[in-house]
Amino acid sequence: MDANNNHSITTFINQAQKVILGKEKELKIAFCCFLSGGHLLIEDVPGVGKTTFAKTLAKLLDLSFSRIQFTNDLMPSDLLGVQIFNSTESKFKLIPGPIFHQFILADELNRGTPKTQSALLEAMEEKQVTLDGQTIKLPFPFFVLATQNPRSQIGTHHLPESQLDRFMMKMKIGYPDAAFEINLIARDEHLENLLQLTAVLSPESINQIKNEIESIKVSDELLKYVRRLLENSRLHENFLGLSPRAGRDIVKAAKTWAYLEKRTYVLPDDVQMILPFVIAHRISPFQSQTIEQDQDLARALVNLTHVD
Amino acid sequence: MWTNIFQRFIDRILTIGKPGQIYIIPTFDGIKLLALNGTLLVIGLVYANNFVLLFNFILFCLFLGSMYYTHFNLRGIEVISVRQSQLHVNETGSIKLALKSSSELGHFFVSCRPQKSLYAQLDHNFKFSIDKSTDAIEVDIPLLGIKRGIEKVETIVLETLFPFHLFRCFTLFKTPLQIVVYPERKNLNMHSFFPVPETSANQGDDFVLKNYQTGDSLKRVHWKKLAQSNRWYSKSIIAPTHTPVILSLDETKIELKDKGRQIEDQLSSICHDLYRLQSQQIDFGLMINGELITPAKTTNHLRFCLRVLASYEN
Amino acid sequence: MKINIKNLSLSFVALDILIMARAIPNAIVIFATLVTIFSLIISNSFWRTTLKVTFLILGLFLIRYIFKTFLVTEAGVSLVLILSTLKVWELDSESDHFNMFLILSLLESCIFLVDPTFLIFLLGFIKIVFYFYFILKIRNYDLSQLSFKRLFVLIIPSLLLSLLMFYTFPRFTQGFLSTGNQQLLFSGNDSQLNMKGLGNLKLSPQVVFRVYGLDHSQLTLPLLYWRTNILWDYYDEIWRSGYINLRSEAPLISSPNAGYRIRLTQDPAEFLPTLDGSSTILKSNLDFQFFSENSFRLKSMTKLDVNYETATNTILINKTLTPLMQKKGLKLRSTAKDKIAKMILSDKINLNAENKFKQVIAFFKSRHFEYSLSPASYKNVEDFILNGKTGYCSHFAASFTYMARAVGLPARIVSGYQGGEINPFDQSVIVRELDAHAWVEIYFEDKGWLRIDPTAMVVPARIALGSSLFHDKLEPYISLFYFNFPKSLLRFSSLDKFNLYLDSLNSSFNSEVFNFDKEKQQKVLSSLLPANFSLGWPFVFSLLIFLSVLPFLFIYFSTKRSSLEKRKYQRFLKKMKRLGLEKHPGETALQFGSRCGRALPQKAAMINLEIKSYIDTFYL
The missing domain is CATH 3.40.50.300 (P-loop containing nucleotide triphosphate hydrolases)
Incomplete structure (x- = not known):
């Protein structure tokens, strides 16, 4: 860097x-x-x-x-x-x-x-x-x-x-x-x-x-984690399924966040950090919800998904 | 007869058993084989014929072995999620079940028995096989809507008879699944609706330009453009943005006689219109039991409205 | 080719009928075949049901009529056979096929009852497995989903442990039901000989008994004589064995020159074959009686395999001649007796025994008999002596005995076997039904009962070559639709070898598995167990092994194994869990690490190291 x-x-x-x-x-x-x-x-x-x-x-x-x-x-x-x-x-x-x-x-x-x-x-x-x-x-x-x-x-x-x-x-x-x-x-x-x-x-x-x-490194393990997040969002009724575009955005944002954190590789922590912001407007099946509710949903998704 | 006993057995353990436990009982075929084993043992002993005895023991060991095999079909299975697809009365839908297994050998030919439902007809002998290579498996259990309403499904039974049909292994899962059956879609036009007055009228050029084609009305020709570019364009008017519509149950049309059916008809009619409005990109709202649902046109809004219709009670 | 499961059932039933045809009365076999054929023809459901019931009742009557009781093995086997053919009428649904599977299993077991050989067992087992496979197929299972690994885990331990259970299952008895005194006859072990009833000689390759531990280097194989039964009495023109009043104690043989173990595989057995000479039976799995004529008879006729160890002195000749034996040996109730004696002695009188014997031989030779497998039919022995031309060992032995008795020499017919085949794979001698033979013993005061083989006088090659070679030479062609094929074309040495190999396999399986009876089990188990253990325990023990080994195997093969680093991390997580810190699924390694570090400050360094190495392996 x-x-x-x-x-x-x-x-x-x-x-x-x-x-x-x-x-x-x-x-x-x-x-x-x-x-x-x-x-x-x-x-x-x-x-x-x-x-x-x-x-x-x-x-x-x-x-x-x-x-x-x-x-x-x-x-x-x-x-x-x-x-x-x-x-x-x-x-x-x-x-x-x-x-x-x-x-x-x-x-x-x-x-x-x-x-x-x-x-x-x-x-x-x-x-x-x-x-x-x-x-x-x-x-x-x-x-x-x-x-x-x-x-x-x-x-x-x-x-x-x-x-x-x-x-x-x-x-x-x-x-x-x-x-x-x-x-x-x-x-x-x-x-x-x-x-x-x-x-x-x-x-x-x-x-x-x-x-x-x-050039920030994204490991296979991390990609698998992101895929699990997407998959879980699609499997549960409380969420609106995330698109592959959302997945791509998650990885992009996580890379940038890792860069801002002065790391040369992405950790699941980066993903968890940016996830509520990246998926807040994509995860909720009901539009009348507030952004806080949406971000809570995103956190629920994080808690539900196995990191490793 | 056998299925009845099985059903009663399930009812019994439902009250006493813990969810997630795996139960295994021999099937009628299994009991028959056991009877054969007994017969062969007696024959083998009476005639002191070692071949019969050996044959008998091989059959018996395969019988016991298949018990483990069947049991391991369900071992480590997890239900990740249960959802239900959109379902109207007299239409087909499905329960989407996502399963995961921690066993490498996989699970085969599991069949799924949800509870009996008043509102929807379920395929109780639905069978599916699980591919061991994937992490999570999604299965669609077919449903047929019978009656409008919402019903909670508390347990789902997963059972397997694989490989030899000698043992029935099953496990129960508690689910938060609700079977929601929306009203039938019928174009009856029985409900009432009123548009929402908009605060400001639409202004601006509500047209797009198309290449002029012979036959287009002269009134439609974009003369300004013709002057600019010396090319012919015709204006194609797009409909102005629609004012949102609020649908409501028309109480006045309901006569006391045959009230229930008339309400159902009106709900069906509203249901049909919701879909029509959504496909026309018109915002729609609902007024049911004095409660207003603000107009929108997203798919989720539609789902929400349909749910309200499904749960309507007077 | 698509195999219809109904046709499969039919073919299995037909095959079973064919296999059983030898052991089951012909009437039953024909009846079962008829029922099967009818099941194919009739499609009307009313007639099907009516006929099915009729056939069932008819079948029961038939069995009752033939066997007089339902309790003998053959009756049970016949009943199962008829039931299985009746089941072919209703093969529509899945469960029908499963029931058919059960009945076919029972039928296979019945075949084991009537024909207990390893090959039949193997064939039956394969048939049942094949049938079961097709049942699975019609149950709409995608059988490709049956992973090889799982099947291996399921089937191999099952087979091994079923063997273990087989060996440890307590045998209470040698069988509750005795097969009774059935007079099913076969040539080498005949208890009577009737000149009128002698037809064509059947050369069946059926193995009668096997001999182990024989020191064959000392004996020239074709010259082996295996004696079973002695025919003494001649009345109503039939030779019968008159053993009952000759019962005695088994003798002690001073210096036996051959010791061997014999296993009789032919059923039913009555007399025990021993080498010609003076024999004693050292050990036997069934009780027997000894007769002073040097023959051994089982106390009851049996269908079980008979095992016994024998010691024989082949040179020592039996010299026992009780007054009863002398009387029996000379007794000849025949009107033509004097006439024939006159013809033999040709008016010579006061001859000693030896000269009389020479006269008999001379007369026998002068008749110029010819050996034939299909001799002409004779009214009685006298008819053969006076007018006979062609015959085989039974004719010769009977007539020679007649002649000897007519001139006043005590003589008797010995029936048994001659020759045999060495199986190089297990060093045993196989004696087949085609080796059956009969010869004569004549008593001389100074020498005892001497063996005289009149067949050797007619055709020395029969004895010198052994039965199968001799008969091949005698009839080198097989005729088929008026064409003659040389037998040599059908004989391949490799095929013969393979046959012998299969035979040794069969016999070793029979001795190891099939003849594992109560005594053997007790011997084996008592040598393995402490003295005061009940025999039921090993069975319980082996069942428990089975119940615990299989789940273990399944667990072992079904757990997903992760990489080494991942396992290291999982061990760390387990360790933390023991310390009361459980990782939530959504928690990342760093978050978990810092939480653990806060909770256990004294272990922070170790925790950080673990977390760091995990991150380095998987994310860096």
Whole structure:
């Protein structure tokens, strides 16, 4: 492991904590998700700092940031962009939508119409956009952080299971700890801190880190364990069976987590660590459940499955 | 006659035996063979014929050996999970049973006897063989829905007669399985439904472009696009997002006479519509006994609604 | 080829009928065959049932009529045979086939009763196994799922332990039922000889007895004479043995020059064959009587195998001549007696015994008899002497005795066997039914009872070559549909050898397994056990071994064996469990390690080492 990269990861977490108080684990998980090349879904009540969270990450990672607020009337074209006829050059010109950024915050995803949701999710999966028959590649790295409100209301559109599956992880930020919360309500300085943040990781070093993560060793024993997890999820009625894609995501995320833990091999502990986040949105057969219930389910699956 | 005795025996040990224990009793064939053994022993002794005695002992030892063999079929077997697939009245489904064994030699030709059920018809002589190479084995026991309702199945009997049919070895598993039989799907259109008023109307371009084909209406031609690209496109309208529908039991249509059947018919009709709405990607909810189930359209939501219908009692 | 299980049952029943045909009365065999054929023809269910019941009743009557009782072995065997043929009528469902299996097993056992040889046993066993295999097949078992390992675990110990149980099962008796005084006759052991009844000589290769421990180097094989029975009395033109009043104590043989053990395999046995000469029986598994004519008779006729040890002095000639014997040896109630005596002596008078004997031989030779397997039929002995031309040993012996008695020499017919075949595989001499022979003994005052073989006078080759070779020479062809095939074409030395090998196998199995009786068992077990042990205990013991060995084998073969490192880790887990720390299934090694480390700080180093080595092996 490159000492330089190692250092920058530590700096990343430390810097981020200046803005987001007391959320080290969540930061690490989000960072892990980013490094694994997946997309993150945050489900939480308004006002816990979802947007700040996303902005901090974007700033520290030196990524171009855009925020899309999903509403009923948001159309796919608002998201992807339009071709406009330029009369002076008598040519069509692409006005790119907000999706053409490296870091996208899709706010209140479940308030958008299914059509718009699908447009985003397609872009997430294929990392490219098709506009009027023209295929345009999305920038790299491309990371979507979507948020959604936990309470299902009339007028919201739940994402179907197949589309939820495209998010690698689902997490909540949660209320801050008492000590931090006092700090938070007393001083309103985190916005200033956010402005003062400087990029810690360059796209080159991110690439380098991703390559290093690729070389993390995954033993047969571990793969067997992951398979047992998948199998058990399919065998029991309380769970919705996990797809092979979920299995692939588990291994990817576990590798990244092992890297963050400064190990060159993956342990079942890594899998157990990231599992509640990776499968929270895939394991529950009932959509009306809260994320805590989902994560409890994930833990039940862990407790049920033999490690060795 | 024999199955009756067997059933009574099971009922007896159900109350006294611990779950997970393996029981083994000779079958009627086994008892017949034992009788033959006795006869041969007497013949062998009376005529002092050692061949008869030897033959008798070989038969006897194979008889005893098959007892162990049969017993080891079930040794180390575990039920990992029991689930039930979607089942409607007058339709077939299955109980999905996942088994695991710790014995390397595997288990063969196990048959499964769930409890007798009021609501569903079970194949009580269902047989399956277990492949020793896999870790867990999933088996589907066929079911036929008879009556709407939910019923708890407390025990499942796994039994095997392999290899020589001389011993019946069985074990009981306590399961949390519930057999859920959903109402029959009938297009009767007897229930009532009302749409949920949406807060905001749909706006925007609800169409997709298709290459123009001769015969397409001129009204549908996308003139703007034609000007831009000099190519013909026609607009194909997609239906606007449907407003969610809430289905409910229509109390007014129920007459006092033949009440039960009418309720069943209405439930069947709701059941049929749930599937129709789901396939049309329309959000659906339920209003049953004054309780509202908020509309959604996922498969799990459908399952939940069906479960509510299955457990409906008035 | 697809084998129909019904046809299989039918063929087994038919095969069993064929095997039993020799031992069971012909009427029963024909009846059983008829029933089987009817079962194939009639398909109407009403007629089937009616006929089945009718046949059952008829069969019972037939058995009662033939055997007079239901209690003899043959009656029981016949009943099972008829039952099994009747069972062929109803072979529809699975359970029918299983019942058929049970009946066929019983039938096989019955075959062992009438024909207790190893090969028959093996054949029966294989048949039953084959039949059972097909029953499993119709039960819709996928037999490929029967793993070889499991079958091995099941069958090998079962066979071994059934042998153990067989040896240790307490034998209470030699058999409760005696087969009774049945006059089933065969040539070498005949108790009577009737010139009118002598037909064609049958050359059956059936083994009559085997001789072990014989010092064959001293004896030229074809010259071995095995005596069984003496025929004294001649009245109503039939020679009969008159042994009853000749009973005496068994003699002591001063210097026997041959000691051997004989096992009679032919049934029923009445007289015990011994080498010609003076013999004494040292040991026998059944009680016998000795007669002063030097023959040994079993006290009761038996179908059991008879084993006895004999010592014989082949040179010492029996000189016993009681007045009764003299009277019997000269007694000849015949009207043609004087006429024949006159013809022999040709008016010479006052001849001494030796000269009389020479006259008899001269007369016998002058008749120019010819040896034949299918001689002409004669009214009586006189007819043969006066007009006879062709005959075999019985004719010659009977006529020679007649002639000797007619001229006043005490003479008797000895029936027995002559020759035999050496089996090089177990150094035994096999004597077959075709070796059956008869000769004459004539008493001379100074020499005793001298053996005279009139057959040797007619055809010396019969004695010199031995029976089977001689008869091959006599009739070198086998005729089949008017064609003659040389027998030499059918004889292969390797096949003969194989035959002999099978024979030795059969006989050793018979002696080791089949003749394991009460005495033998007591001897073996008492040498193995402390003195005051009951004989039932070894049986209980062997049953217990069986009950414990098999589960052990099954457990051994069925446990999944993991790798060495994994076992090491499992041992560690077991150790921790003993210390009160059990690993939850979902707990990882690291979590468990740290939990254990907290609970047992003094063992933290060892725990960490174990966990580390486990992780290094499996995850690194």
